[in-house]
Amino acid sequence: MGSSWARLRSDVPPARRSAPRPSRRAVAPSLYDYGVIGNLRTAALVSRFGSVDWACFPGFSSPSIFSRLLAWGSGGGFAVAPRAAYHSEQSYLPSSNILLTRFFLRGNRQLDLVDLMPVVEGGSSPALGMIVRIAEARGGPIPVEVRVEPRFRYGSEPARWTAADGGFVARGTADQLVVRSSLPVAVDGARLGGTTELSPGAPATVELSWGSDRPTPLPAEELLRATTRFWQGWVHRPTTPLHRIAGLWHSWVERSELVLKLLSSQASGAFVAAPTTSLPEWIGGGRNWDYRYVWIRDAAFAAQALLLLGHLTEAERFLGWIVARQATQPPGVPLRVVYGVDGETDLGEQELPHLAGYRGSRPVRVGNAAQEQFQLDIYGELLDGARLLAVRRPEAVAPHWPDLARIADEVTRLWTHPDRGIWEIRGPPRHYVHSKLMAWVALDRAIDLAHRFGDRSTAERLEPTRAAIRSWILEHGFDASSGAFLQAAGGREVDAANLRIPLVGFLPFEDPRVLGTVRRIQRELGSGPFLYRYRAPDALDGPEGTFLPAAFWLVECLARIGRRREATARWRRLLLAASPLGLFPEEYDPRHRRPLGNFPQAFTHIGVLRAAVALGDSETPSFLEPLLLRAGAPEGAGPAGSARP
Numbered sequence: 001m002g003s004s005w006a007r008l009r010s011d012v013p014p015a016r017r018s019a020p021r022p023s024r025r026a027v028a029p030s031l032y033d034y035g036v037i038g039n040l041r042t043a044a045l046v047s048r049f050g051s052v053d054w055a056c057f058p059g060f061s062s063p064s065i066f067s068r069l070l071a072w073g074s075g076g077g078f079a080v081a082p083r084a085a086y087h088s089e090q091s092y093l094p095s096s097n098i099l100l101t102r103f104f105l106r107g108n109r110q111l112d113l114v115d116l117m118p119v120v121e122g123g124s125s126p127a128l129g130m131i132v133r134i135a136e137a138r139g140g141p142i143p144v145e146v147r148v149e150p151r152f153r154y155g156s157e158p159a160r161w162t163a164a165d166g167g168f169v170a171r172g173t174a175d176q177l178v179v180r181s182s183l184p185v186a187v188d189g190a191r192l193g194g195t196t197e198l199s200p201g202a203p204a205t206v207e208l209s210w211g212s213d214r215p216t217p218l219p220a221e222e223l224l225r226a227t228t229r230f231w232q233g234w235v236h237r238p239t240t241p242l243h244r245i246a247g248l249w250h251s252w253v254e255r256s257e258l259v260l261k262l263l264s265s266q267a268s269g270a271f272v273a274a275p276t277t278s279l280p281e282w283i284g285g286g287r288n289w290d291y292r293y294v295w296i297r298d299a300a301f302a303a304q305a306l307l308l309l310g311h312l313t314e315a316e317r318f319l320g321w322i323v324a325r326q327a328t329q330p331p332g333v334p335l336r337v338v339y340g341v342d343g344e345t346d347l348g349e350q351e352l353p354h355l356a357g358y359r360g361s362r363p364v365r366v367g368n369a370a371q372e373q374f375q376l377d378i379y380g381e382l383l384d385g386a387r388l389l390a391v392r393r394p395e396a397v398a399p400h401w402p403d404l405a406r407i408a409d410e411v412t413r414l415w416t417h418p419d420r421g422i423w424e425i426r427g428p429p430r431h432y433v434h435s436k437l438m439a440w441v442a443l444d445r446a447i448d449l450a451h452r453f454g455d456r457s458t459a460e461r462l463e464p465t466r467a468a469i470r471s472w473i474l475e476h477g478f479d480a481s482s483g484a485f486l487q488a489a490g491g492r493e494v495d496a497a498n499l500r501i502p503l504v505g506f507l508p509f510e511d512p513r514v515l516g517t518v519r520r521i522q523r524e525l526g527s528g529p530f531l532y533r534y535r536a537p538d539a540l541d542g543p544e545g546t547f548l549p550a551a552f553w554l555v556e557c558l559a560r561i562g563r564r565r566e567a568t569a570r571w572r573r574l575l576l577a578a579s580p581l582g583l584f585p586e587e588y589d590p591r592h593r594r595p596l597g598n599f600p601q602a603f604t605h606i607g608v609l610r611a612a613v614a615l616g617d618s619e620t621p622s623f624l625e626p627l628l629l630r631a632g633a634p635e636g637a638g639p640a641g642s643a644r645p
Contacts, residue, residue, distance in 0.1 A: 006156055026052075028072045028359055032579040035090050036259075036275060037127055039117035040266035043275035044601075045069060046115050048088045048101055051147075057177070057210040058129050060265070060272045061292040062338055063366075065177065067155040070278060070364050071355045076151030076158075080133050080206055081217030082111050083143040083195050090581055093255060096231035097262050098224070101630035109139040111198070118216065119266075121233075130209035132220050135183075135199040146206055147193040148179050154352050154366065158190035168192055181206040181620035234261065236309040243309075246609075248440040253612050254574065255582035256605035257309055260302045263602050265341040269297040269317025272341060274586070274598035280361035281587050281597050286543035288361055290368050291586075291598040293347060294339045296322060297422065301606045304388055308609070315389045316396045322382055323403045334414060335382075335407070337375045337424075338368055347371045373420040374429070379411045380438025380445075384504070387445040401453045408446035408458070412465040415439040421488075422497050427539035431489040433477035434497035440469040441504050473506070474530040483516030493536040494520050496550035499557050509560045518557055525550075527590050529573040545587035545591040545596035548577060552607030559614035571611055584608065 034045045042062065044055035053068040055078070067075035086103040093100055093114070103111040109383030114134040135144060150159045156432060159170035167180035168187065179185075184203045185194040198204055205220040216223070235241060235254055246253050264271045277290035299318060307315040325343055326335055339345060349367040357364050386404055390397040390510070397404075415436065418429035442465040450459035476489040487495035498517050502509045525532045530546035551574055558567035577588045577595070584604040586597030 008153065010196065015436060024360065026263060028069065031279065031585060031599045034069075034579070034583075034599070035092070035115075035581050036262065036583065036600055037097055037099050037115050037117050037131070038262045038275065039119050039328050040262070040264060041129065042117075043262060044117065044131060046090075046099055046101070048090045050079050050088070050101060050103070050113055052078035052115075052131065054276060055131070056275075056292070057175075059341065060263075060275060061290075061344075063153045063175075064155065065150045065152055065175070067151065067355065069276070070358055071155050071528070073356075074151070075155040075355065077147070078131070078149070078208060079145065079147040080113055080135055081145060083145040086111075092255075092258075092581060093228060093234045094232070095258075096228055097258050098227060098231065103142075105142060107140055109137065109142055111142050111144065112136050114136065114224065116224060116227050118218075118223040118227050119230045120223075122231055125574065127254075128216060129211065130207055130216070132223055133206045134203055134220055134224065135198060135202045135206075136203040139200065141197045141199050143195055144183065144198045144204070145193065145195045146181060146183055146185050147191060147298060148185070148206075148208065149191040149193075150177060151190075154355065154364075156352075156354055161187040161190070161192055163187075176211065178211070179207070180209075180539070208592045234311075236311070240310045242613060246612035248616065249612040252578075252582060252608055253309075256584075256608045257306070259583065259600050259605045260306055260602055261311075263600075264314065268341050268343070269321045270294040270339070270341045271302040271318065271602060273603065274300045274601050276598045277366055277584075278355075278361070278364040279358050279596070279598045281544040282361075282542055282589070283359050283594070283596070284361055284546070286356065286361075286363060287540060287542060288365055289370075289598070290349070290366050291601075293368060294341055296335065296337060296339075296378040297369075297375070297381045298603050298606075300378075300385040302602050304385045305606045305609045307385075307388060307392065308613070312389070312393055312396070315385065316393070319386055319389060319397065319400060326403060326407060326443055334374055334410070334596045335378060336371055337373055337378060338371045345371065354375060369426075370420075370424045373424060374414075374417065375421065376414060376417070376419045376432075376435040377422050377438035379407060379414075380441035380504070383442045383445040383449070384406065387448050390449055394452060397449070398453055401449060404446065404449060405455065405458050408443055408462055411439050411442045411446075412462065415465065415469055416532075423533055423538070425536070425538045425540075430491075431476070432495075432497075433473060433485050433488060434500065435494060436469055436473050436477065437498075437504065437506055439474065440466060440506060441584075443469065444505075470506075482520055483513065484520035485513065485517045487534055487536060491536070493534060494524050495534045495536075496521055496525055496531050496547065496553070497533070499550065499553040502560065503553065509557065509562075514557075515561070518554070518561070520622070521554070528586060529570040530577075530590050545589045547587055548574070548584055548601070548604040549586075549607040552604070552611040555611040556607075556614040559611070564615070568615060571615060 029047050033048050042060050044052050055066045056062040056064045067079050068077040082103050086105045088103045090101045099115040101113040116132050117130045150170050151174050157172045162169050170177050183196050249473050273295050274291035279286035281287035303315045303318040315639045347367045349369040351363040355364040418431050419435050423433035443462045447459045474559050477485050479486050485498040487493040507514050531550040533547040555567045555571045583600040585595035585599045586601040
């Protein structure tokens with residue numbers, strides 16, 4: 001490999017070395033042993049043991065071709081690793097989603113393995129549907145084994161191999177892929193593999209591409225250079241205002257930024273919640289869901305976070321995507337909660353009994369029944385993001401204003417209905433306080449937009465309903481005896497989602513009702529620096545872990561309240577829940593200190609970004625204020641009648 005490869009490799013800090021150990025594993029690795037790569041159309045999880053154990057082609061929600069993560073002995077994988085004892089560690093090449101795994105062997109030898117899914121200037125395309133793996137020995141010859149065992153259709157269909165010009169083709173009933181390797185490999189039943197000695201100074205490549213042929217004529221070294229240029233050219237610049245605010249935590253901000261982009265679709269502009277399905281919220285439990293889809297709520301959060309970092313194009317494209325989804329809904333039918341990345345609506349949930357599940361956690365599910373739920377809060381996230389974009393680039397939002405106004409009118413019709421809430425509880429619908437809060441946000445932001453675009457009649461039409469929702473929340477959502485907001489009207493339970501009451505500007509951070517809610521949430525839902533979402537029954541069996549996004553909301557609240565020392569202490573402890581690569585799951589088990597839920601999780605990384613800002617410089621640029629609200633104002637304050645500081 002050329003000098004560019006050596007230069008990139010030298011930029012990575014030296015790994016911490018320990019004694020080599022046998023490379024074989026009898027059980028699935030921890031999620032902390034995985035990195036993620038992607039091409040803005042799909043993603044793959046690569047273990048520090050050199051194996052691609054989860055990959056779906058050609059899209060995020062396509063059936064997996066490697067699913068060893070969910071069926072350790074039979075799911076199929078793609079390994080490149082030393083055929084000897086080693087110790088290994090992973091890192092990303094600087095400011096990129098290109099993964100480097102370093103294997104340390106006896107005799108001061110080292111194998112470097114770079115994994116990427118090519119993305120070039122201008123973004124991804126179907127012509128870049130491939131995984132490129134580049135291996136180089138250092139310090140002496142190293143025996144290297146290659147094993148490629150695809151199992152199509154979620155592990156249910158083994159591959160049929162044939163030799164082709166310069167490579168091998170693996171076929172299923174309806175799918176196929178091509179493998180080309182500079183290392184000698186041969187077909188062995190449903191597997192392609194081989195072992196050879198790799199000498200220093202002679203890098204080897206193994207490529208897997210989706211479809212009938214190698215999708216690009218570019219050599220591996222050029223794909224590496226082009227993909228590096230793309231990622232390093234995309235990340236935010238040091239001149240970005242948020243960089244100045246959260247500069248102390250730059251590495252965490254940048255990794256979260258890169259994760260969010262990795263989980264976006266170049267084709268549609270939407271964001272998936274995670275690249276995986278059925279990673280359990282409790283080991284051995286049944287709370288295993290498919291997150292490879294676009295939740296309006298999560299995706300709106302992601303677009304807002306990237307907008308803060310200066311990525312206006314991503315926010316614009318998502319707004320256009322969601323307005324297009326609303327346009328496809330029949331009149332009077334609420335916006336769907338979740339879609340496929342290209343707007344698909346057929347996400348029927350089913351179980352795959354042939355997959356044993358991650359560490360025996362069954363069932364494995366694909367599809368998601370949440371698509372049938374009514375969740376009122378998604379309208380608030382959508383209109384909140386539109387208003388933030390309008391602050392930065394009003395000309396991008398103005399063409400969509402008629403559609404956004406119709407969405408606001410829909411909220412005035414729907415806000416009195418019970419729903420399933422932010423947590424998608426599968427019990428009976430209730431009047432959740434957080435849902436009403438976000439209905440208020442939807443109208444508050446719509447009124448702001450109406451004034452910005454000179455539509456006074458719409459603002460006047462929405463203002464009475466906004467006031468009515470506010471009165472409902474204060475009358476039915478607040479429990480005076482405990483001094484805290486409730487999960488739902490008529491109940492007694494508390495909910496971590498109510499930490500968002502000051503974050504969206506409904507009440508000031510110093511309001512006694514906010515302070516009482518924070519205290520009760522800490523007392524009843526806390527576990528060290530972590531938080532459970534709620535303790536109330538939810539019609540699902542088994543326990544779940546603590547919810548990391550809520551823990552970062554608490555950090556943000558404490559910092560805004562003025563309890564910065566406590567907020568910083570919690571922040572530092574929460575960072576210990578990240579993987580060595582800085583990747584976060586959705587949930588965490590504090591007792592066993594293990595990650596839970598789908599991985600990596602966009603929702604958590606959004607919380608990381610917001611908490612880092614809250615802990616940063618107190619001098620927030622004015623254009624960030626619409627999202628980073630520090631205090632609410634009485635109803636009707638400001639020219640648009642918004643609850644802004």
